[in-house]
Amino acid sequence: MSDTHRWVEIERVEPGVFRARNARGGELHVAGDGGELFTPVELLMVAIAACSAADVDVITSRRAEPEELRARVDAHKVRDETGNSLRDIQVTFTARFAEGEAGDAARAALPRAVQTSHDRSCTVSRTVEAGTPVQVLLA
CATH class of the missing domain: 3.30.300.20 (K homology (KH) domain)
Structure with missing residues (x-):
């Protein structure tokens, strides 16, 4: 069995909006209520x-x-x-x-x-x- 650790983290950037980051530096924004962003x-x-x-x-x-x-x-x-x-x-x-x-x-x-x-x-x-x-x- 292969076990390769992965992680992402999110940080609040404004009310209801979070920035997600991965270990490689990729980023995306997420919104709890959607709007134009993905939920x-x-x-x-x-x-x-x-x-x-x-x-x-x-x-x-x-x-x-x-x-x-x-x-x-x-x-x-x-x-x-x-x-x-x-x-x-x-x-x-x-x-x-x-x-x-x-x-x-x-x-x-x-x-x-x-x-x-x-x-x-x-x-x-x-x-x-x-x-x-x-x-x-x-x-």
Whole structure:
């Protein structure tokens, strides 16, 4: 089992708006109420889509560059007696490759790439599905 530590941190920059930073210096802004910025829930959905799309892209683009590769995540946010959560999370891929032998090879690899991402390689959706506990600490 491989164990590679990851971290991100957020810092409040104004009421309801936070700047997220990663170890490599990347930054993005998040807002609790949205507006033009992504909400934390939307970022979770982005993470699911991006993780799977990156996996699928690696496999299919070895055969042919996609003319289009999209992943859309749909979910229902519910509030019940246990609190807020997302339910019925669904990832839908749209992919288009040029006609020809290379495009045919990419199209043939697509279903397995999507399934492999879901079953083994997408850390984000696998973590969500596993129901990994989140520990909250106060420094």
